[in-house]
Amino acid sequence: MSVIALLTDFGLKDHYVSQMKGVILSINENAKIVDITHEIEKYNVYAGAFILYLAAKFFPKGTIYVAVVDPSVGSERKPLLIDAKGGFFIGPDNGLLMLAAKEKGITAVYQLLNTKYFRKEPSSTFHGRDIFAPIAAYLSLGVSPKEFGEQITSYEAPSFIEAKVERDKILCEVIYIDSFGNIITNATPFHLEKLTLSLGDWINLRIKNKKYKINFSKSYFNVKKGRLLALIGSHGFLELAINSGNAAKNLKVKSGDKIVLEKI
Amino acid sequence: MSVIALLTDFGLKDHYVSQMKGVILSINENAKIVDITHEIEKYNVYAGAFILYLAAKFFPKGTIYVAVVDPSVGSERKPLLIDAKGGFFIGPDNGLLMLAAKEKGITAVYQLLNTKYFRKEPSSTFHGRDIFAPIAAYLSLGVSPKEFGEQITSYEAPSFIEAKVERDKILCEVIYIDSFGNIITNATPFHLEKLTLSLGDWINLRIKNKKYKINFSKSYFNVKKGRLLALIGSHGFLELAINSGNAAKNLKVKSGDKIVLEKI
Amino acid sequence: MSVIALLTDFGLKDHYVSQMKGVILSINENAKIVDITHEIEKYNVYAGAFILYLAAKFFPKGTIYVAVVDPSVGSERKPLLIDAKGGFFIGPDNGLLMLAAKEKGITAVYQLLNTKYFRKEPSSTFHGRDIFAPIAAYLSLGVSPKEFGEQITSYEAPSFIEAKVERDKILCEVIYIDSFGNIITNATPFHLEKLTLSLGDWINLRIKNKKYKINFSKSYFNVKKGRLLALIGSHGFLELAINSGNAAKNLKVKSGDKIVLEKI
Numbered sequence: 001m002s003v004i005a006l007l008t009d010f011g012l013k014d015h016y017v018s019q020m021k022g023v024i025l026s027i028n029e030n031a032k033i034v035d036i037t038h039e040i041e042k043y044n045v046y047a048g049a050f051i052l053y054l055a056a057k058f059f060p061k062g063t064i065y066v067a068v069v070d071p072s073v074g075s076e077r078k079p080l081l082i083d084a085k086g087g088f089f090i091g092p093d094n095g096l097l098m099l100a101a102k103e104k105g106i107t108a109v110y111q112l113l114n115t116k117y118f119r120k121e122p123s124s125t126f127h128g129r130d131i132f133a134p135i136a137a138y139l140s141l142g143v144s145p146k147e148f149g150e151q152i153t154s155y156e157a158p159s160f161i162e163a164k165v166e167r168d169k170i171l172c173e174v175i176y177i178d179s180f181g182n183i184i185t186n187a188t189p190f191h192l193e194k195l196t197l198s199l200g201d202w203i204n205l206r207i208k209n210k211k212y213k214i215n216f217s218k219s220y221f222n223v224k225k226g227r228l229l230a231l232i233g234s235h236g237f238l239e240l241a242i243n244s245g246n247a248a249k250n251l252k253v254k255s256g257d258k259i260v261l262e263k264i
Numbered sequence: 265m266s267v268i269a270l271l272t273d274f275g276l277k278d279h280y281v282s283q284m285k286g287v288i289l290s291i292n293e294n295a296k297i298v299d300i301t302h303e304i305e306k307y308n309v310y311a312g313a314f315i316l317y318l319a320a321k322f323f324p325k326g327t328i329y330v331a332v333v334d335p336s337v338g339s340e341r342k343p344l345l346i347d348a349k350g351g352f353f354i355g356p357d358n359g360l361l362m363l364a365a366k367e368k369g370i371t372a373v374y375q376l377l378n379t380k381y382f383r384k385e386p387s388s389t390f391h392g393r394d395i396f397a398p399i400a401a402y403l404s405l406g407v408s409p410k411e412f413g414e415q416i417t418s419y420e421a422p423s424f425i426e427a428k429v430e431r432d433k434i435l436c437e438v439i440y441i442d443s444f445g446n447i448i449t450n451a452t453p454f455h456l457e458k459l460t461l462s463l464g465d466w467i468n469l470r471i472k473n474k475k476y477k478i479n480f481s482k483s484y485f486n487v488k489k490g491r492l493l494a495l496i497g498s499h500g501f502l503e504l505a506i507n508s509g510n511a512a513k514n515l516k517v518k519s520g521d522k523i524v525l526e527k528i
Numbered sequence: 529m530s531v532i533a534l535l536t537d538f539g540l541k542d543h544y545v546s547q548m549k550g551v552i553l554s555i556n557e558n559a560k561i562v563d564i565t566h567e568i569e570k571y572n573v574y575a576g577a578f579i580l581y582l583a584a585k586f587f588p589k590g591t592i593y594v595a596v597v598d599p600s601v602g603s604e605r606k607p608l609l610i611d612a613k614g615g616f617f618i619g620p621d622n623g624l625l626m627l628a629a630k631e632k633g634i635t636a637v638y639q640l641l642n643t644k645y646f647r648k649e650p651s652s653t654f655h656g657r658d659i660f661a662p663i664a665a666y667l668s669l670g671v672s673p674k675e676f677g678e679q680i681t682s683y684e685a686p687s688f689i690e691a692k693v694e695r696d697k698i699l700c701e702v703i704y705i706d707s708f709g710n711i712i713t714n715a716t717p718f719h720l721e722k723l724t725l726s727l728g729d730w731i732n733l734r735i736k737n738k739k740y741k742i743n744f745s746k747s748y749f750n751v752k753k754g755r756l757l758a759l760i761g762s763h764g765f766l767e768l769a770i771n772s773g774n775a776a777k778n779l780k781v782k783s784g785d786k787i788v789l790e791k792i
Contacts, residue, residue, distance in 0.1 A: 003553055005546070011443035012276075012540075013303035015318035015499070018269070021298055022322030025267055029324055033298075034549055034561075039541035042444060043508055054543035058550030058657070060557055071508050074483025124483035126498030129322070179539035180570060219602025219652035234654030235543070244571055244599050275707035276540075277567035279582035279763070282533070285562055286586030289531055293588055297562075306708060307772055335772050338747025388747035390762030393586070 002140040003032050005059055007052050008068040008128060009040040016126070020066070020133040023119065027137035036065075043071040045096050047255070049158050050176050053099035054235050056087060065100065066128070066136045067091040074124035079112040079131050080155065083145045090132045090139075095158030102157075113149035163187040165194045170261040172238070174253055181246030183253055187238035187261065192216075195263045203230055205240070206260040207251060213264065220244070230261075266404040269323055271300040271316050272332040272392060273307065280390070284330070284397040287383065291401035300329075307335040309360050311519070313422050314440050317363035318499050320351060329364065330392070330400045331355040338388035343376040343395050344419065347409045354396045354403075359422030366421075377413035427451040429458045434525040436502070438517055445510030447517055451502035451525065456480075459527045467494055469504070470524040471515060477528065484508070494525075530668040531560050533587055535580050536596040536656060537568040544654070548594070548661040551647065555665035564593075571599040573624050575783070577686050578704050581627035582763050584615060593628065594656070594664045595619040602652035607640040607659050608683065611673045618660045618667075623686030630685075641677035691715040693722045698789040700766070702781055709774030711781055715766035715789065720744075723791045731758055733768070734788040735779060741792065748772070758789075 004024060010016040017038050024031050036055045040048040048069035056065060063086075070077075070092040078093040085105035089097040093111075112131060115122075117138050122130035135148055163172035163186045172187040197203070197216055205212040205228075215223055216230045220243045223229045228247060233239035238261075241247050248254070268288060274280040281302050288295050300319045304312040312333035320329060327350075334341075334356045342357040349369035353361040357375075376395060379386075381402050386394030399412055427436035427450045436451040461467070461480055469476040469492075479487055480494045484507045487493045492511060497503035502525075505511050512518070532552060538544040545566050552559050564583045568576040576597035584593060591614075598605075598620040606621040613633035617625040621639075640659060643650075645666050650658030663676055691700035691714045700715040725731070725744055733740040733756075743751055744758045748771045751757045756775060761767035766789075769775050776782070 003557070005550075011303075012299075012301055014301070014442045015315050016442075018298070018300040018315075018319040019322045019498075022269075022319060022324070022327075025296075025298070026322065026324045029267070029296075032553075032557075034546070034553070035540075036546040037540055037542070039539075051543050051546075055546040055550060058547040058554065060550070060554045063550075072485050075485040123498040125495065129498065178542045178544075221600050221603040231653065234547075234651040234657065275567075276563075276565055278565070278706045279579050280706075282562070282564040282579075282583040283586040283762075286533075286583060286588070286591075289560075289562070290586065290588045293531070293560075336749050339749040387762040389759065393762065 003034055003060060003063045004136050004140055005034045005036050005055070005063050005065050006038070007036040007040065007048060007055070007065070008038045009042050009044065009048065010038050010068070010128070012038050016128065019129045023129055023133040024137040027134055028140050031137060031140050040069050043069065045069050045071070045094050046158065046160075047176060049096050049099045052096065053103055056100040056104065059087065061086045063087045064136050064139055065089045065097070066132050067096050068128035068132060069096050070094065070127065073127050078152070078155070079127055081110040081112055081135060081139070081145055081148050083107045083110070088139060088145065090136050092127070093155050095156045098157045099160070108145065108151050109153070109155055110145055110149040111152045114147060117143070117148055161186065163191050165191055168195060168262065170195060172259050172261065174255050174257045174259065175237070176255060177248040177253070181242070181248040182233065183240040183247050183251070184233060184235060185238045185240070185259055188236060189232055192238065195261075197263055202264040204262040204264055205230070207253060207257060210251070214240070267296050267298055267324060267327045268400050268404055269298045269300050269319070269327050269329050270302070271304065271312060271319070271329070272302045273304040273312065274302050274332070274392070276302050280392065283393045287393055287397040288401040291398055292404050295401060295404050304333050307333065309333050309335070309358050310422065310424075311440060313360050313363045316360065317367055320364040320368065323351065325350045327351045328400050328403055329353045329361070330396050331360050332392035332396060333360050334358065334391065337391050342416070342419070343391055345374040345376055345399060345403070345409055345412055347371045347374070352403060352409065354400050356391070357419050359420045362421045363424070372409065372415050373417070373419055374409055374413040375416045378411060381407070381412055425450065427455050429455050432459060432526065434459060436523050436525065438519050438521045438523065439501070440519060441512040441517070445506070445512040446497065447504040447511050447515070448497060448499060449502045449504070449523055452500060453496055456502065461527055466528040468526040468528055469494070471517060471521060474515070478504070531562055531588060531591045532664050532668055533562045533564050533583070533591050533593050534566070535564040535568065535576060535583070535593070536566045537570050537572065537576065538566050538596070538656070540566050544656065547657045551657055551661040552665040555662055556668050559665060559668050568597050571597065573597050573599070573622050574686065574688075575704060577624050577627045580624065581631055584628040584632065587615065589614045591615045592664045592667055593617045593625070594660050595624050596656035596660060597624050598622065598655065601655050606680070606683070607655055609638045609640055609663060609667070609673055609676055611635045611638070616667060616673065618664050620655070621683050623684045626685045627688070636673065636679050637681070637683055638673055638677040639680045642675060645671070645676055689714065691719050693719055696723060696790065698723060700787050700789065702783050702785045702787065703765070704783060705776040705781070709770070709776040710761065711768040711775050711779070712761060712763060713766045713768070713787055716764060717760055720766065725791055730792040732790040732792055733758070735781060735785060738779070742768070
């Protein structure tokens with residue numbers, strides 16, 4: 001029994017997500033549908049790609065991921081099925097699937113063309129329901145990926161800026177802010193090692209034209225309540241957080257903001 | 265294995281939805297529960313009926329729908345089970361179930377009376393948990409609809425205002441605003457055809473004492489980002505939207521607002 | 529097939545909940561995962577304990593509850609598994625599990641120590657994913673509770689203030705405000721009986737230095753729309769509500785606020 005895992009920016013108040021689930025269950029009543037999230041910021045392909053990447057690391061082998069953050073639905077952008085080591089990714093060709101699929105290892109990318117597996121008269125505005133959901137359901141029934149379309153070699157890949165180390169400084173940026181207000185950056189243990197940073201060391205942090213002296217700690221509780229700290233989060237990236245507080249609100253930080261880190 | 269699909273205005277932060285699920289699983293541990301949504305605007309029976317109608321079109325035959333937007337719980341309003349072609353609808357007699365049930369075709373309507381299938385000492389404030397959830401669970405186990413109460417022929421039906429065409433103008437209104445800010449109206453392709461409107465045509469839109477000239481397009485991307493357009497949405501109704509933007513916020517529109525459309 | 533019921537303060541927009549589900553399904557692909565809620569107010573152990581208590585009353589025997597509201601994750605606070613009559617509770621030793629577990633009857637409390645059942649290299653910041661989720665999954669596969677750690681007899685218990693009756697007055701406080709704005713207090717029918725209060729009686733309510741005369745009713749509809757009333761809610765506690773309105777907003781009340789009730 002394959003898991004079908006859904007990620008969208010549709011929110012939960014409307015009919016969109018339930019229609020996708022209804023379509024899947026109408027084709028495969030035994031499908032095991034799991035929500036990754038439907039609260040991706042509207043139209044934010046970058047955030048969707050990042051959350052899909054983090055979630056897909058932990059799902060069972062063979063999981064079928066359906067992801068829809070699709071501002072150009074109805075245009076010429078292609079509908080895709082990616083056959084990857086350990087899972088399948090279905091969604092629009094706008095980079096949304098690529099972080100996760102590359103992490104697993106891409107075996108083949110198919111453009112979805114076989115309308116036999118689409119809903120009849122698919123809409124121009126909701127491929128999630130009319131193309132991606134039924135393809136996922138048929139795939140979960142054992143239809144071969146090749147059946148759904150033609151293999152392609154050219155597709156959108158998101159260009160995420162990598163952190164870098166220059167003159168003993170880490171130059172990185174905010175890639176995601178979670179619901180706790182934790183600030184997730186694109187710096188990793190790889191960059192911290194270059195600065196020979198160890199747990200307990202102090203860091204000069206520059207962000208939004210302000211400077212903070214913060215501790216590099218193991219967990220939130222290592223600093224007093226209300227204090228800013230840096231840590232490697234459970235996602236594997238450098239995170240700026242406030243113990244029992246909201247770092248992003250306090251620092252007035254948003255995705256894309258530049259950060260400079262320096263060992264003291 | 266029947267699907268039990270839930271729709272309420274309970275929100276997700278409290279215990280209400282989980283208690284309903286607990287009750288269902290305590291009676292039928294194999295029940296396949298799917299959330300349509302629990303984010304219907306509080307007490308908005310109209311919005312609940314509309315979303316239930318849109319969702320139910322896509323669920324498998326035999327689905328048991330439990331819907332609770334129930335401002336008059338504990339009053340004399342009847343608890344209902346509707347046996348419809350293709351599914352069962354359980355909820356209060358306030359019109360909530362009727363759009364969806366009529367669309368499928370009503371076979372019989374039962375007033376729920378057989379307390380044997382209620383929870384013991386049902387509360388006056390939470391029939392979702394104490395009456396509707398257990399009835400749904402027993403129904404999913406194969407208990408006959410007739411077992412739960414008596415057939416009735418008089419029940420509330422929602423009176424949704426229909427759009428109309430007068431002197432080459434469509435007079436319609438806003439029936440729902442989705443989480444993207446898309447404005448869904450009660451006009452349909454039927455009304456557009458009367459105006460001989462085709463894709464690419466221009467429309468004069470009057471709403472909230474303002475006038476807009478907008479294109480009737482196939483999908484959002486057909487106009488520039490930030491531009492207002494009209495299209496037939498994936499729900500089958502005329503929708504006013506802004507490409508990658510929030511039309512309802514920009515136009516300061518809410519459900520019930522009147523709209524006049526005219527071909528240019 | 530055991531139900532695994534999840535309660536957290538993680539919200540739904542991020543990857544946290546989905547990673548927990550992925551971990552569970554990777555260990556037991558047949559696990560039946562049900563969300564109680566993930567919208568507990570951040571870091572509010574008290575609110576989490578209360579909702580878990582209310583939900584757990586209605587789930588099937590044998591349900592495995594995983595609850596994570598865990599501001600001191602990564603500190604010395606212990607990870608627990610509670611074997612209770614009718615279910616298992618997994619989560620941090622901060623009182624979160626105790627209201628629900630005590631209600632069911634605690635058989636044994638185990639400190640989770642056997643790293644064989646943890647994820648490899650568990651993080652210091654996300655025990656929900658790295659310790660609690662895998663333990664729940666292995667438990668659902670039939671591993672004995674004793675396998676996971678050592679029985680302990682000392683653990684945190686939340687100290688919830690009880691309502692009391694003094695000189696014909698009920699002194700109570702707000703313990704929870706639901707998404708309707710209903711104000712749930714720690715007074716129960718036990719306290720009301722001491723005042724010989726019956727349905728239809730009038731009450732003097734003092735809260736936030738204001739005084740209200742309200743009716744003790746059976747359900748919301750018993751008073752006019754917009755009117756404040758008192759009733760025993762479906763949760764079994766005395767609730768202050770406004771028919772079709774938001775009592776907490778109107779009275780500017782929050783959890784912990786003191787209330788005095790007096791029969792007129």
